[in-house]
Structure formats: C-alpha cells, structure tokens
Amino acid sequence: MQSRTPAPRATGRPRSAAADAAILAATRQALVELGWSKFTMGDVATRAGVAKTTLYRRWAGKNDLVVDAVAELFDELRLPPDRGTLAADIEGVVLRFAALLERPEARTALMALIAESTTDEALRARIRSSIVDRQKRLVLEGRARAQQRGELPTEADPEAAARTADLIFDVIAGAVVHRALVSAEPVDPEWTRSFTTLLLNGLTTSTP
Amino acid sequence: MQSRTPAPRATGRPRSAAADAAILAATRQALVELGWSKFTMGDVATRAGVAKTTLYRRWAGKNDLVVDAVAELFDELRLPPDRGTLAADIEGVVLRFAALLERPEARTALMALIAESTTDEALRARIRSSIVDRQKRLVLEGRARAQQRGELPTEADPEAAARTADLIFDVIAGAVVHRALVSAEPVDPEWTRSFTTLLLNGLTTSTP
Amino acid sequence: MQSRTPAPRATGRPRSAAADAAILAATRQALVELGWSKFTMGDVATRAGVAKTTLYRRWAGKNDLVVDAVAELFDELRLPPDRGTLAADIEGVVLRFAALLERPEARTALMALIAESTTDEALRARIRSSIVDRQKRLVLEGRARAQQRGELPTEADPEAAARTADLIFDVIAGAVVHRALVSAEPVDPEWTRSFTTLLLNGLTTSTP
Amino acid sequence: MQSRTPAPRATGRPRSAAADAAILAATRQALVELGWSKFTMGDVATRAGVAKTTLYRRWAGKNDLVVDAVAELFDELRLPPDRGTLAADIEGVVLRFAALLERPEARTALMALIAESTTDEALRARIRSSIVDRQKRLVLEGRARAQQRGELPTEADPEAAARTADLIFDVIAGAVVHRALVSAEPVDPEWTRSFTTLLLNGLTTSTP
DNA sequence: TCTTAAACGAGACGGTACGTCTGGTCTTATC
DNA sequence: GATAAGACCAGACGTACCGTCTCGTTTAAGA
Numbered sequence: 001m002q003s004r005t006p007a008p009r010a011t012g013r014p015r016s017a018a019a020d021a022a023i024l025a026a027t028r029q030a031l032v033e034l035g036w037s038k039f040t041m042g043d044v045a046t047r048a049g050v051a052k053t054t055l056y057r058r059w060a061g062k063n064d065l066v067v068d069a070v071a072e073l074f075d076e077l078r079l080p081p082d083r084g085t086l087a088a089d090i091e092g093v094v095l096r097f098a099a100l101l102e103r104p105e106a107r108t109a110l111m112a113l114i115a116e117s118t119t120d121e122a123l124r125a126r127i128r129s130s131i132v133d134r135q136k137r138l139v140l141e142g143r144a145r146a147q148q149r150g151e152l153p154t155e156a157d158p159e160a161a162a163r164t165a166d167l168i169f170d171v172i173a174g175a176v177v178h179r180a181l182v183s184a185e186p187v188d189p190e191w192t193r194s195f196t197t198l199l200l201n202g203l204t205t206s207t208p
Numbered sequence: 209m210q211s212r213t214p215a216p217r218a219t220g221r222p223r224s225a226a227a228d229a230a231i232l233a234a235t236r237q238a239l240v241e242l243g244w245s246k247f248t249m250g251d252v253a254t255r256a257g258v259a260k261t262t263l264y265r266r267w268a269g270k271n272d273l274v275v276d277a278v279a280e281l282f283d284e285l286r287l288p289p290d291r292g293t294l295a296a297d298i299e300g301v302v303l304r305f306a307a308l309l310e311r312p313e314a315r316t317a318l319m320a321l322i323a324e325s326t327t328d329e330a331l332r333a334r335i336r337s338s339i340v341d342r343q344k345r346l347v348l349e350g351r352a353r354a355q356q357r358g359e360l361p362t363e364a365d366p367e368a369a370a371r372t373a374d375l376i377f378d379v380i381a382g383a384v385v386h387r388a389l390v391s392a393e394p395v396d397p398e399w400t401r402s403f404t405t406l407l408l409n410g411l412t413t414s415t416p
Numbered sequence: 417m418q419s420r421t422p423a424p425r426a427t428g429r430p431r432s433a434a435a436d437a438a439i440l441a442a443t444r445q446a447l448v449e450l451g452w453s454k455f456t457m458g459d460v461a462t463r464a465g466v467a468k469t470t471l472y473r474r475w476a477g478k479n480d481l482v483v484d485a486v487a488e489l490f491d492e493l494r495l496p497p498d499r500g501t502l503a504a505d506i507e508g509v510v511l512r513f514a515a516l517l518e519r520p521e522a523r524t525a526l527m528a529l530i531a532e533s534t535t536d537e538a539l540r541a542r543i544r545s546s547i548v549d550r551q552k553r554l555v556l557e558g559r560a561r562a563q564q565r566g567e568l569p570t571e572a573d574p575e576a577a578a579r580t581a582d583l584i585f586d587v588i589a590g591a592v593v594h595r596a597l598v599s600a601e602p603v604d605p606e607w608t609r610s611f612t613t614l615l616l617n618g619l620t621t622s623t624p
Numbered sequence: 625m626q627s628r629t630p631a632p633r634a635t636g637r638p639r640s641a642a643a644d645a646a647i648l649a650a651t652r653q654a655l656v657e658l659g660w661s662k663f664t665m666g667d668v669a670t671r672a673g674v675a676k677t678t679l680y681r682r683w684a685g686k687n688d689l690v691v692d693a694v695a696e697l698f699d700e701l702r703l704p705p706d707r708g709t710l711a712a713d714i715e716g717v718v719l720r721f722a723a724l725l726e727r728p729e730a731r732t733a734l735m736a737l738i739a740e741s742t743t744d745e746a747l748r749a750r751i752r753s754s755i756v757d758r759q760k761r762l763v764l765e766g767r768a769r770a771q772q773r774g775e776l777p778t779e780a781d782p783e784a785a786a787r788t789a790d791l792i793f794d795v796i797a798g799a800v801v802h803r804a805l806v807s808a809e810p811v812d813p814e815w816t817r818s819f820t821t822l823l824l825n826g827l828t829t830s831t832p
Numbered sequence: 833t834c835t836t837a838a839a840c841g842a843g844a845c846g847g848t849a850c851g852t853c854t855g856g857t858c859t860t861a862t863c
Numbered sequence: 864g865a866t867a868a869g870a871c872c873a874g875a876c877g878t879a880c881c882g883t884c885t886c887g888t889t890t891a892a893g894a
Contacts (some may be wrong), residue, residue, distance in 0.1 A: 014865075035327030039855060051867045056856065086411075107326040114389055115319035118312065119243030124392055132390060149410070167402055168263070170387045171379060178382030181322055182340055183374065184332055194375055202410030203294075203376070204359070220843030221885045227845085259846040264877070391894055428838025435840085451743030456880060467841045472882065488693070502827075520742065527739035529804055534731040536880045540808055549807060551716030569829070583818055584827070586802045587795060594798030597738055598756055599790065600748055610791055618826030619710075619792070620775070636869030637859045643871085664849060675872045680851065835894070845884070850877105858871070863864105 022048040023055060027069035031105035037113040041065075043101040063116055063123050070109045071130040073100060079141050090196045091189075093138050094176055098187035101180045111181060137170045171199065223266070228239035230256040231263060238311035244320040249273075271331050272323050278317045279338040281308060287349050294354040297406045299397070301346050302384055306395030309388045319389060347377045379407065431474070439471060442550040443485035447521035452528040457481075479532055479539050486525045487546040489516060495557050502562040506612045507605075510592055514603035517596045527597060543609050555585045587615065637816040639682070647679060648671040651693035655729035665689075684749040687740055687747050694733045695754040697724060703765050714814070714820045717762050718800055722811030725804045735805060763793045795823065 026047035030039050041062060045052045059065040077100060081094035100106055110131075117124035143165065146152040155161040176196060180186050234255035238247050249270060253260045267273040285308060288300035308314055318339075325332035351373065354360040363369040383403060389393050442463035446455050457478060461468045475481040493516060496508035516522055526547075533540035559581065562568040571577040591611060595603050634686060650671035656662050663814035665686060669676045683689040704716035724730055734755075767789065770776040779785040799819060804811050 016865080019866090035326075036323050041856080042854070045867095049867095051869085052856080053868090054866065055859090057865080061856080076341055104326065109321055111319050111323035111326065115316055115323055116246050117392075118315040118319065118389065119245075128392075163402070166391065167399070167406060171383045171403070171406065173385070173390070174382030174386030175379045175380070177386065178378045181326065182335075182381070183378055184325075184336070185374070191375070192373070193275070195379070198375060198379065198407075198410070200410050200412050202406070202413065203407050204408050205410065205413075219841070219887075221845075234837065242887085249877085250875065253846095257846090259848095260877085261847085261879090265844075301845065427836070427892070429840075430892085431839065434727065452739050453743075457882085458880065465841095467843090468882080469842090469884090473839075477882080523742040524739055527735050527742065531660050531732055531735035531739055533808075534728065534735065535661075535804065546806075556859065579818070582807065583815070583822060585821070586807055587799045587822065589806070590798030590800070590802030591795045592798070594794045594801065597742065598797070599794055600752070601790070607791070610787070611795070614791060614795065614823075614826070614829050616826050617649075618822070618824050618829065619827075620824050635861070635867070637871075639870065665851080666849065673872095675874090676851080677853090677873090678871065681870075685851085833894095836892095838890090840887105840889070842888105843884100844885085844886095845882105847881080847883105849877105849881100850879075853874105853876075855873085855875105856871105858869100860868085860870095861866100863866070863867105 015144065017052055019048070019054055020058070023050060023058070024069045024072060027065055027079070028073070028105045031066070031069070031109050032103075035104075036108045039066075051093050063113060063120070064126070065127050066109050067113060067123070067130050070106055070113075073103065073106055074131050074134065076100075077138065079136060079138050082145055084149075086142065086149070086151045087196050087200060089142045089145060089190050090172070090199065093142065093185065094172065094192045094195065095189070097135075097173070097176050098180055098192075101187075107181060113117075135173070136165065139165050140171070143168075168199075210258070221285050227256070227258050227262055228266070231258060231266070232280060233275045234258075235273055236281070236313045239274070239277070239317050240311075243312075244316045247274075253337060271321060271328070272334065274317050275331070275338050278314055278321075279342075281311065281314055282339050282343065284308075285343060285346065287346050290353060292357075294350065294359045295404050295408060297350045297353060298380070298407065299400050300306070301350065302380065302395065302400045302403065303397070305381070305384050306388060306400075307345075309385065309395075312326050315389060318385075343381070344373065347373050347380070351376075376407075432589070435464070435466050435470055436474065439466060439474070440485045440488060443481055444489075444521045447482070447485070447515070447525050448519075451520075452524045455482075472523070479529060480542070481538070482525050482543055483529060483546050486522055489519065489522055490512075490547050490550065492516075493551060493554065493555050498561055500565075502558065502565070502567045503612050503616060505558045505561060506615065507557065507608050510588065510603065510608045510611065511605070513589070513592050514596060514608075515549075517593065517603075523597060525594075551589070552581065552585050555581050555588070559584075584615075640678075643672070643674050643678055644682070647674060647682070647689070648693045648696060651689055652697070652729045655690070655693070655733050656727075662734045663690075669824060687744070688750065690733050691737060691747070691750050691754050694730055694737075695758075697727065697730055698723075698755050698758065700811065701759060701762065703762050706769060708773075710773070710775045711820050711824060713766045713769060714796070714823065715816050717766065718796065718811065718816045718819065719813070721759075721797070721800050722804060722816075725801065725811075731805060734801075741803075759797070760789065760793050763789050763796070767792075792823075 023044065026044050030044050030047060034040075034043070039062070041055055042052060044065070045055055050097070055065065059068070077096060080089065080096065083089055083092060101110075113123065113127055117127055143152060147154050176187055179185055179191065185191070231252065234252045238252050238255060242248075243252070247270065249263055250260055251262055252273070263273065267276070285304060288297065288304065289296055291300060304372050311317075321331070321335055325335055351360060361373070384395055387393055387399065393399070441462065442460050446460050446463060448599055450456075450459070455478070457471055457511055458468060459470055471481065472509060475484070493512060496505065496512065499505055517526075529539065529543055542546070559568060563570050571580070595601055595607065601607070647668065650668045653672060654668050658664075658667070663686065665679055666676055668689070669679055679689065683692070701720060704713065704720065707713055707716060725734075737747070737751055741751055767776060771778050779788070800811055803809055803815065809815070
C-alpha cells in the first residue's frame with residue numbers, strides 16, 4: 001500500500017492520513033450498498049468527505065482503490081489456533097474464509113477485480129501480491145503443523161512441495177469460492193466437514 | 209434463452225433470427241477484444257450491424273445479453289468419450305473445461321457476471337439455469353460410468369448422492385477456475401494429473 | 417387536400433374515409449393536449465385507432481398532416497353578416513380571427529408550421545395555399561362592401577388595389593397574431609375597437 | 625441572461641466565459657444551417673468545441689438556449705438617428721426590424737419559440753423579458769420625439785398612453801413579421817412607405 | 833362467386849437525438 | 864503543495880420517435 005506514496009516529500013502540506021482511512025472505509029461501505037456496477041468514484045469521495053482529486057492523487061482508478069480496500073479485509077484472515085488435527089485446522093480455515101466471503105464488499109469486489117484482471121496484467125499482479133499470495137501462508141502453516149504431528153510426510157523435493165501447496169490452495173480456495181458465490185449455497189459446518197473428508201481421503205475412499 | 213421471447217406473438221413483423229445470432233456473435237467478439245469494462249452495448253450493436261433498440265428489445269441490459277452469449281459456449285462442453293477409468297474421465301473433463309476458460313470471452317464474462325450476481329438475485333438465477341446447472345450433468349454422467357465399472361459404490365440415499373455430486377462439482381469447477389483465473393497458472397496435463405490424483409486419493413494418501 | 421390522393425386507383429381495397437377523419441381529429445386533439453414539441457405520429461395513430469403506416473400512406477410527415485388538420489379550422493372562418501359600416505365589419509372579422517387563435521391547436525400549430533416553413537419552401541407554399549391565401553377573400557369582400565357603401569373609393573389600378581389588399585391583410589392578421597401570441601394579451605372588444613380606429617383613421621388623427 | 629447564473633459561487637472552478645460566447649455563437653450558426661427542427665444540442669456542443677454537459681449546466685434545454693442566443697441579436701436593434709419626421713423614424717425602424725428578420729437564425733428561432741411558448745408559460749415569460757419587451761422602447765422613444773416635434777399630442781392619461789404604445793407595437797411588429805414570414809414577401813422601402821402612410825393616415829384617408 | 837391487389841393492424845427494424853451519469857482532468861481559492 | 868469545490872471533455876447509458884419494412888388479415892371492385 002505504501003507503494004503508492006513513492007517518496008516522502010519534504011515540502012508543502014502533508015497528505016492527510018485520516019483521509020486515507022476515511023476513503024478506504026467509504027469504499028467498502030459503498031461496495032456493500034451499491035455493488036460493483038453502481039460503485040462510483042464520486043460517490044466514494046462524497047461519503048469520505050473528500051474531493052475527487054484527493055482520490056486520484058492516491059489511486060490510479062477504481063480498481064486500484066478497491067484492491068487496497070479489500071486487501072485490508074483479507075489481511076484479517078488468520079489460521080485458527082492449533083486444534084490438534086489437520087482436519088480440524090482445515091475446517092477452521094475454510095469456515096473463516098467463508099465468513100469473509102459472506103461480507104458483501106468482499107464478494108462483489110473480489111470477483112469483479114478478477115474479471116478486470118483478465119484484461120489487465122498489472123492489476124492481476126497487484127491482486128496476487130496484495131490479496132491472493134498472502135493467503136498461501138495459511139496452507140504452508142497448516143502443512144507444517146500436520147508434518148510436526150506426523151499426519152503428513154515431509155517432502156524431500158522443495159519444488160514439488162511448493163507445487164503441492166499451490167494445488168491445495170487452489171482446491172480449497174476454489175471450492176469455497178465456487179460453493180459460496182457460484183452455487184450460492186451456504187458454507188456451513190456440514191458442508192465443511194464433507195469437503196474436508198473428501199480432501200483428506202479422496203473420492204474413492206471417502207464415500208462409505 | 210427462450211425466456212426472453214415471453215410469448216409467440218401472432219401479429220406484427222416477426223423478430224429476425226439472423227439478428228439474434230449476429231448479436232450474440234458480436235457480443236463474444238467484443239468481449240474478446242475489449243474485456244468487460246470497455247464492453248458497450250452501442251459497440252455490440254455496431255458490430256452486429258443492428259440498431260441499439262434491437263438489443264434492448266431482446267435483452268434488458270449488458271448482463272442478460274452476456275449470459276446468453278456465454279451460455280452458448282458452455283453448451284458446447286461435453287463429457288469426453290469413455291476412457292475406461294474414472295481418473296481418465298476426470299482428466300478429460302478438466303482439460304475441456306480449462307480449454308473453455310482459456311477463451312478470453314469466457315474468462316472475463318464469467319467472473320464479471322458472478323460479481324454482478326452478488327447484488328442481483330435474478331441474475332444469479334439466470335446464470336445458474338443458463339450456465340452452471342447444465343454442467344452438473346457432467347459430474348452425474350461421470351459417476352454413473354464409474355459406478356458401472358465398479359470404481360465407485362452405488363449410494364443408497366439419493367439425497368446424499370445429490371449432495372456429494374454438488375460437492376464434487378464445486379471442488380472440480382472451483383479448483384480449475386481458481387487455478388486458471390485467480391492463480392493465473394496453466395491447467396496443463398501435469399497439473400490435471402496431480403489434481404485428479406488428489407481428488408481420487410485424498411491428501412493423506414496421494415502424497416507418496 | 418385531394419392532392420395527397422394523386423390518382424384514383426382502379427383496384428384493391430379503397431382507403432377508408434373514416435380513417436381520414438379520425439386521424440385529422442386525433443391530430444387536433446393531440447396538438448391541444450401536447451403542444452407541438454411533444455406531438456408524435458405514433459401518438460396520433462394510437463388516438464385514431466390506426467396503424468402508423470396508414471398515416472404515412474396519406475401524409476409525408478408531421479408537417480403535412482398538421483397543415484391539413486388546421487386548414488380545416490381556418491376554413492370555418494367567415495366574414496360576419498354585413499353590419500352596415502366598415503368599422504363594424506373589421507371588428508367582426510378581427511374578433512372571429514381572434515377566437516380561432518384562442519384554440520390551442522391553432523396557436524401552436526400555426527407558429528410551428530411557419531417556423532418550419534422558413535427552411536422548407538414546399539411547406540411554405542402548402543401553408544399559403546391551404547391556409548393563408550384563403551383568408552384574403554375576407555379583406556376583398558370587406559373592401560367591396562365598403563366601396564358599395566361609399567366608405568372607400570374604387571381604385572382604378574387593379575395592381576395597386578391588390579397591393580393595398582395585401583398590405584391590409586398583413587396589418588390586420590399580423591397585429592391580431594402578435595397581440596394574441598407574442599404579447600399574449602386578450603383580443604377583446606376594447607382592444608379591437610382601438611385597433612379598428614387606428615386602422616381607419618391613422619396615428620395622427622385617431623388619438624384625440 | 626444572468627438569471628441562469630443563480631448565485632456567484634465563491635468556490636470551485638469558475639465557469640468559462642469563453643465557453644458561453646462560443647456556445648451562443650455556435651447556436652446561431654447551427655440555426656442558420658439547419659433550421660429549427662434539425663437543430664440538436666449535440667451538434668451545438670460539437671461546433672462550440674464543448675461537452676454536452678457544459679450546455680446543460682447552463683441551460684435547461686433547446687428553448688432556453690435559443691432564447692439567449694437570439695436575444696443577443698435583438699439587443700442590437702436601435703432606433704435610427706432622428707430623421708426629422710415621425711414617418712421617417714417609423715420607416716427607419718421598420719427597415720431595421722425587417723433586416724433582422726431576414727437573418728435565418730432569427731426567422732426560424734422566433735416563430736418556433738413562440739410556438740413552444742403557447743404550451744409553456746415560463747418560456748413565454750422568458751421570451752417577453754429577454755426579447756419582446758425590450759423592443760417596446762423603440763416605440764416609446766419614437767413617440768417622445770414626435771411629441772417634441774409637435775407631430776403627436778401629449779396624452780394626459782398615462783395608462784391610456786401605455787395602451788396606445790402597446791397597440792402600436794403590436795401593429796408595427798405584427799405587420800412586419802406577417803409580411804416577412806407568413807406572406808414571405810420582401811419588406812422593401814416601397815412596402816415600408818405604404819405601410820407607414822397607412823399607419824399615420826388610416827385606411828379612409830391614405831388611399832388617394 | 834371467385835380472384836386479386838391494395839389497404840389495414842401490428843410491431844420489428846436501422847437510425848438519431850435526447851438528457852443523464854461517470855470517469856478522469858483542470859482550475860480556482862484556501863489552508 | 865495538498866485540499867475542497869466544482870467546471871470541464873469525452874463518451875456510454877437507456878429511452879423515445881422517426882420513417883420504413885414485413886408479416887398476416889380484411890375488403891371492395893372486377894372477372
């Protein structure tokens with residue numbers, strides 16, 4: 001986020017830090033109330049009690065602004081305290097992720113940004129670094145715990161280990177997002193348990 | 209799709225079927241070239257050689273039009289011919305689905321529509337009936353084949369069977385979409401094989 | 417008006433005379449309720465219970481249709497019965513003309529058509545032959561009566577007589593129209609008497 | 625005209641005076657080239673090198689804009705220098721008024737505005753205050769000169785004097801407009817002399 | 833009575849303008 | 864030099880009419 005204030009200027013009126021916070025809060029509020037397509041920069045400025053120029057001085061446009069606004073939400077995601085088993089850890093993170101996706105500002109912004117990113121490589125990079133990649137640590141931490149417990153073997157090849165972590169991340173995040181946003185069904189404890197069982201045991205053995 | 213011609217009128221000049229086809233084709237072309245945010249109704253009309261009013265006479269707006277345009281793409285998805293094993297069938301359908309998601313019009317439209325659908329219940333229903341639910345048959349057909357081969361047991365409870373099918377659909381579709389659009393990494397045969405192994409055997413046994 | 421049915425066709429279904437009447441009546445009604453700028457062909461068609469094509473089969477456009485519709489009103493203008501003096505005859509015709517201009521359909525249509533005619537020579541000719549020139553007979557008849565009574569001399573030069581008639585027509589019609597539509601003041605008996613006195617006696621002698 | 629800048633704002637970027645002038649000039653040019661019915665706001669904006677929003681920020685629509693544009697023309701009308709007789713003064717002002725009505729932008733706009741004003745009371749008031757009433761001073765000045773010369777008596781009753789001035793204004797303006805726009809005949813010196821003679825001497829004595 | 837050809841209703845069609853809204857920039861005066 | 868205010872250009876929005884067209888149906892005159 002500090003990337004957008006490239007150099008600390010020595011002269012003139014300093015930028016208002018309060019304005020930054022107000023703008024990001026107003027952005028999230030506007031996303032909640034309006035959704036993506038009715039979300040406008042002018043509206044955010046009004047809500048934040050700020051001039052439009054102040055927005056554009058800090059962010060290049062809608063997309064950049066919203067990335068920062070929702071990144072703050074995703075930064076709150078944490079791995080739950082160690083519950084003793086890999087299955088419990090997975091269920092915990094799935095439910096926390098699902099809780100995040102139930103916030104309307106996250107739902108609408110996330111999908112819209114990904115849609116925009118299909119034709120905007122810079123935006124894609126920004127989303128990955130600000131939002132997506134930060135969540136991978138959850139997978140890595142979870143695996144480390146499981147390996148300590150002896151539930152998972154320690155992989156020799158670090159490259160293969162990274163590939164597997166990416167795969168698991170895509171499976172977990174993808175399944176939860178698809179369930180919540182595409183199928184539009186609740187990610188409740190029951191579904192979470194079924195999903196975790198499938199993920200751990202596989203299709204051939206998880207069905208009794 | 210026939211929902212947009214509510215009643216077969218007996219009187220007046222009939223609607224041009226050629227215009228319908230030209231508009232849907234122009235819609236896909238515009239999505240490819242412009243992406244979602246620069247996609248405009250006027251541009252589609254011009255490409256299709258049609259007046260803007262003709263678009264609005266058939267579709268209420270961008271969203272409805274694009275749903276129909278991309279639904280035509282998804283209707284082309286077919287389960288590959290029986291390859292003898294469940295693993296091969298899964299890999300086949302994953303690769304076909306990934307191929308579809310590599311088409312820029314599908315990528316950009318799908319995510320944007322889902323984003324819009326988070327604040328538009330009618331749109332969500334339209335997407336489900338026109339696009340999503342139709343693909344579930346792939347899961348059902350694949351399971352039937354596997355059950356005939358004896359790879360999967362026949363479930364007694366039909367409700368539980370339906371829930372499982374939904375779960376598998378969310379996992380497969382979600383993982384592929386996430387890999388392709390969020391992680392923006394290729395869904396190549398190697399990844400597909402790893403994913404299929406994980407799905408069939410589970411996390412605890414699939415990592416040697 | 418018959419100019420719009422160029423040749424009596426020998427075959428096919430004949431045009432409905434009832435439709436003609438209904439359309440002209442609907443035209444006047446629409447002018448009353450909507451004024452010129454909100455007057456639309458489609459609305460007239462609906463009011464007349466007729467298809468738009470039926471309008472365009474008979475008239476080339478708004479202007480032509482309205483010319484015919486208001487011409488019917490102006491055809492009702494008659495010189496009042498001989499009241500014995502030129503002053504009384506003038507007052508009579510001024511009041512009748514003013515009564516016509518109080519009809520909203522006449523007010524709005526007349527000025528609008530004249531405005532259009534400034535950039536449409538054919539329309540100007542059509543207005544003159546259908547509306548304006550027909551009223552000149554009122555001036556000619558009035559003069560003839562006055563000459564018979566001896567109130568006005570008989571002019572020797574017929575060309576000069578015609579020029580004078582045109583001048584008087586412009587003065588009477590122009591003054592009444594300007595009073596009614598531009599100044600938007602009532603053309604009541606009092607004003608009519610003042611105007612007639614001025615017209616007969618002139619500025620230098622009419623103000624006591 | 626200043627009525628459209630309701631309050632002198634203290635803050636924000638001030639409105640461009642250059643834009644105002646460019647728009648009014650473009651309006652007159654468009655009226656000349658296109659006439660009233662083909663005159664469009666978008667076209668004026670393009671001619672003036674201005675965005676459509678800039679037009680609508682200042683004027684509510686076509687009518688208001690054109691009133692201001694033609695009012696500037698009418699403001700140029702002046703009583704000619706004193707020519708020594710009332711007849712000469714009248715002829716002078718008639719010819720100047722006629723010259724104005726020969727400008728296509730004045731012809732087409734004036735009649736169209738009057739037509740619109742028949743169903744729009746606010747527009748009528750605007751036309752009167754911006755265009756019509758300002759010309760009455762010509763009548764008042766002319767009468768004052770004539771009274772000084774002794775050609776006309778000084779009226780005792782100021783109300784009657786006002787009524788007479790209004791009447792003369794309607795007769796002069798009405799006759800000239802009718803001659804120029806309805807009869808579509810030239811207001812040349814010959815016609816002007818005949819008209820002035822009629823106005824001064826009346827019908828009964830002006831015809832030899 | 834049976835053609836037959838134009839008139840008719842309905843409404844879709846390609847266009848064009850409307851007046852509004854948004855995006856992103858700029859120009860003021862103020863802080 | 865940052866700020867609030869708001870004017871500015873550019874261009875898309877969805878609507879309304881225009882005048883034309885294409886249907887299927889109706890209707891009178893001539894065969």
